[in-house]
Amino acid sequence: MSVLIVGSTALDSIKTPRAENPRLLGGSASHAAVAASFFSPVNLVGVVGDDFPKKYLQLYRRHGIDLAGLQIKPGKTFHWSGEYEVNLNHRRTLLTELGVFETFSPELPEAYRSSPYVLLANIAPALQHHVLNQMRRPKFVVADTMDLWLNIALDDLVKLLKRVDGFVLNDSEAQQLTQQENVFVALKQIHKMGPKYVIIKLGSHGSILSGPKGYFLCPAYPLSKVVDPTGAGDSFVGGLMGYLATARGSIENNLRRAMIHGSVVASFCCEGFGLNRTTKVTRAGIAQRVKDLEQQTRF
Amino acid sequence: MSVLIVGSTALDSIKTPRAENPRLLGGSASHAAVAASFFSPVNLVGVVGDDFPKKYLQLYRRHGIDLAGLQIKPGKTFHWSGEYEVNLNHRRTLLTELGVFETFSPELPEAYRSSPYVLLANIAPALQHHVLNQMRRPKFVVADTMDLWLNIALDDLVKLLKRVDGFVLNDSEAQQLTQQENVFVALKQIHKMGPKYVIIKLGSHGSILSGPKGYFLCPAYPLSKVVDPTGAGDSFVGGLMGYLATARGSIENNLRRAMIHGSVVASFCCEGFGLNRTTKVTRAGIAQRVKDLEQQTRF
Numbered sequence: 001m002s003v004l005i006v007g008s009t010a011l012d013s014i015k016t017p018r019a020e021n022p023r024l025l026g027g028s029a030s031h032a033a034v035a036a037s038f039f040s041p042v043n044l045v046g047v048v049g050d051d052f053p054k055k056y057l058q059l060y061r062r063h064g065i066d067l068a069g070l071q072i073k074p075g076k077t078f079h080w081s082g083e084y085e086v087n088l089n090h091r092r093t094l095l096t097e098l099g100v101f102e103t104f105s106p107e108l109p110e111a112y113r114s115s116p117y118v119l120l121a122n123i124a125p126a127l128q129h130h131v132l133n134q135m136r137r138p139k140f141v142v143a144d145t146m147d148l149w150l151n152i153a154l155d156d157l158v159k160l161l162k163r164v165d166g167f168v169l170n171d172s173e174a175q176q177l178t179q180q181e182n183v184f185v186a187l188k189q190i191h192k193m194g195p196k197y198v199i200i201k202l203g204s205h206g207s208i209l210s211g212p213k214g215y216f217l218c219p220a221y222p223l224s225k226v227v228d229p230t231g232a233g234d235s236f237v238g239g240l241m242g243y244l245a246t247a248r249g250s251i252e253n254n255l256r257r258a259m260i261h262g263s264v265v266a267s268f269c270c271e272g273f274g275l276n277r278t279t280k281v282t283r284a285g286i287a288q289r290v291k292d293l294e295q296q297t298r299f
Numbered sequence: 300m301s302v303l304i305v306g307s308t309a310l311d312s313i314k315t316p317r318a319e320n321p322r323l324l325g326g327s328a329s330h331a332a333v334a335a336s337f338f339s340p341v342n343l344v345g346v347v348g349d350d351f352p353k354k355y356l357q358l359y360r361r362h363g364i365d366l367a368g369l370q371i372k373p374g375k376t377f378h379w380s381g382e383y384e385v386n387l388n389h390r391r392t393l394l395t396e397l398g399v400f401e402t403f404s405p406e407l408p409e410a411y412r413s414s415p416y417v418l419l420a421n422i423a424p425a426l427q428h429h430v431l432n433q434m435r436r437p438k439f440v441v442a443d444t445m446d447l448w449l450n451i452a453l454d455d456l457v458k459l460l461k462r463v464d465g466f467v468l469n470d471s472e473a474q475q476l477t478q479q480e481n482v483f484v485a486l487k488q489i490h491k492m493g494p495k496y497v498i499i500k501l502g503s504h505g506s507i508l509s510g511p512k513g514y515f516l517c518p519a520y521p522l523s524k525v526v527d528p529t530g531a532g533d534s535f536v537g538g539l540m541g542y543l544a545t546a547r548g549s550i551e552n553n554l555r556r557a558m559i560h561g562s563v564v565a566s567f568c569c570e571g572f573g574l575n576r577t578t579k580v581t582r583a584g585i586a587q588r589v590k591d592l593e594q595q596t597r598f
Contacts, residue, residue: 087480181386184523205504208521215595219516222507224483256598296514297596299555 002041002066003245005033005238006106006131007121007144009046009070012274013081013095014230016088021228024274025056026080028121028144031231032238034278035265036119037063038286039242043112045069045131047104049077059279068109073100088226089203108134117245120164121234122146125156132163140244140251142166142197144237150176161194165251168237170201183208184215197255201233209259213252218259219297221267221289228273232266235278239265257290264289301340301365302544304332304537305405305430306420306443308345308369311573312380312394313529315387320527323573324355325379327420327443330530331537333577334564335418336362337585338541342411344368344430346403348376358578367408372399387525388502407433416544419463420533421445424455431462439543439550441465441496443536449475460493464550467536469500482507483514496554500532508558512551517558518596520566520588527572531565534577538564556589563588 012026029046036042042065050072060067076099084091106127116139120128128143135141143164149157150173161167167190169177174186183200187210190198197211204226209216240255240262247254264286271277311325328345335341341364349371359366375398383390405426415438419427427442434440442463448456449472460466466489468476473485482499486509489497496510503525508515539554539561546553563585570576 182523182525184521188523202504205501215521216598217518217521217592217595218598219518222483222514222516224481224487226481260598293516294598296516297598299515299517299559299593299596 001116001245002043003036003117003119003241004043004045004108004112004115005029005036005119005121005241006045006128007032007119007123007234008078008101009044009048010078010080010101011052012230013079014228014273015081015083015094016228017084017086019273021273023053023079024276025059026231026274027078028123028231028234030060031234031269031275031278032119032121032241033060033065034063034275035235035238035262035269036242036245037065038239038265038281038283039261040117040245042066042242043069043115045106045108045112047071047073047100049073049075049100052077059275063279069107069112071104071107075100077101082230084228088229091230106131116140117241118142119237119241120144120160121237125149125153125160128160129156129163140165142168142237142241144168144234145173147173147176158193161190164195166197166199167195168199168201168233170203170233174200199259201236203229206263207236207259209255211252211255216256216259218256218263219293221264221293222296223267223270226270227277229270230274232269235269236262236266238262260290260293261286264293300415300544301342302335302416302418302540303342303344303407303411303414304328304335304418304420304540305344305368305427306331306418306422306533307377307400308343308347309377309379309400310351311529312378313527313572314380314382314393315527316383316385318572320572322352322378323575324358325530325573326377327422327530327533329359330533330568330574330577331418331420331540332359332364333362333574334534334537334561334568335541335544336364337538337564337580337582338560339416339544341365341541342368342414344405344407344411346370346372346399348372348374348399351376358574362578368406368411370403370406374399376400381529383527387528390529405430415439416540417441418536418540419443419459420536424448424452424459427459428455428462439464441467441536441540443467443533444472446472446475457492460489463494465496465498466494467498467500467532469502469532473499498558500535502528505562506535506558508554510551510554515555515558517555517562518592520563520592521595522566522569525569526576528569529573531568534568535561535565537561559589559592560585563592
């Protein structure tokens with residue numbers, strides 16, 4: 001089955017202590033869509049300007065990503081520019097030019113409205129609501145978010161939590177949302193806000209799933225070299241949803257392996273700037289890292 | 300088989316934002332010995348002053364810890380006092396009174412010199428050397444350390460690394476020792492310094508083993524409440540060595556489960572001040588948490 005992915009489609013200019021890369025393909029939906037595409041067909045909903053490079057449309061298409069929901073509007077594509085510190089754990093935003101993204105309203109082509117799997121990648125919660133308002137009884141809806149929405153759209157986000165099956169956020173966002181330092185206490189509180197499944201991302205320390213079957217402690221793939229972590233979280237949740245959409249059996253039973261596959265795609269994402277490394281990944285390459293993780297966690 | 304454990308035996312006065320606990324039983328060897336005692340007989344080598352409370356000697360004995368190597372000297376027991384910040388991730392030392400520990404020289408009773416399993420818990424590397432000089436061909440030697448020795452006794456520590464089978468340190472110490480930010484690059488460099496097995500501790504994020512069979516990503520047990528993390532690292536390596544000493548089969552094959560058992564004992568340690576919680580643990584309680592971790596990591 002296919003996955004519907006709605007989020008930002010952007011151009012990212014990324015500085016690290018070692019290199020500078022202007023106008024890479026970026027945005028939460030781009031990373032998530034490419035990650036999901038290794039496992040299932042993807043329907044992408046987003047917006048770009050008329051300056052959006054043709055090569056990036058071709059890149060989406062090469063990954064079998066359906067673009068019927070990608071709006072191309074007169075104006076500039078959302079452009080984000082950021083700089084990472086030496087250890088790549090902290091980044092600061094240098095520039096945010098919203099362009100056509102400022103007035104983005106995700107409109108779903110008729111065929112997308114009955115998608116069973118929906119990933120509301122990181123965009124404003126109001127837009128995430130707008131997507132759900134157009135859907136017909138999806139089977140499994142997961143929402144991602146970021147600290148910005150906790151700061152400026154908390155009410156919308158809290159309402160959204162009652163409408164999703166799964167919610168993904170990182171540890172500092174979980175602390176901010178619940179005012180709880182302890183990640184396991186935070187998980188309990190977030191469940192009370194709605195979602196059956198809550199996943200807290202811990203960066204290079206992996207992620208934690210909390211659901212009806214208890215916790216799953218999902219490892220990050222060991223990397224000796226991290227080039228650019230931008231989009232790793234989006235790749236993780238994209239890979240997860242792509243895997244879920246084609247796996248046989250119940251979501252409950254598949255979610256752990258889905259997270260492992262998401263974690264592996266995220267590891268590739270970190271090994272290159274933007275989507276440079278992710279787009280070169282093969283199913284065999286993913287399978288090998290999943291096997292490695294099985295070996296590295298067995299006891 | 301028994302484990303020889305050499306390290307500090309101290310009185311810890313620990314402040315957290317919620318409570319203050321004076322003169323608890325502490326020190327690297329105390330935590331490690333109690334942790335190991337759940338799995339194997341322990342021979343303890345350390346020093347205390349004549350002010351050392353009798354109840355703590357009884358505590359050791361209750362755990363079957365042999366005290367033939369515990370020196371009782373005229374003077375004061377090593378007293379450490381520290382304060383934790385709200386999130387318990389950072390602590391600062393308020394006071395260090397070395398007392399009889401200042402002139403401590405670990406002398407091994409004859410019967411201890413042929414111990415197969417030796418844990419050089421955190422003390423000065425020169426003293427760790429002095430212990431090894433008294434040993435007859437131990438089967439498996441593991442050393443722990445702390446940032447202080449990297450700062451003031453680096454040469455001794457580097458020489459020690461050529462004499463041990465396993466070396467345990469935390470991530471910031473590994474960075475300091477190797478000047479490498481990346482933990483997997485640091486692991487490779489530490490192997491080159493001598494040890495066949497290197498374990499990097501990541502606090503609440505677990506630990507990583509690197510050895511001939513590759514990596515093992517060892518989880519920390521999920522805790523909703525951390526009362527006092529003092530001694531968790533010592534409990535981890537103590538539990539690990541105690542488990543190894545009685546497990547059948549090769550060290551290589553047992554090391555992963557040994558780490559899991561150490562991780563579980565460390566989780567109990569964090570749930571009370573000093574050794575308050577650890578000393579109440581049962582084998583059944585440990586077995587249950589090991590089972591939980593199996594369930595929480597399977598995919």
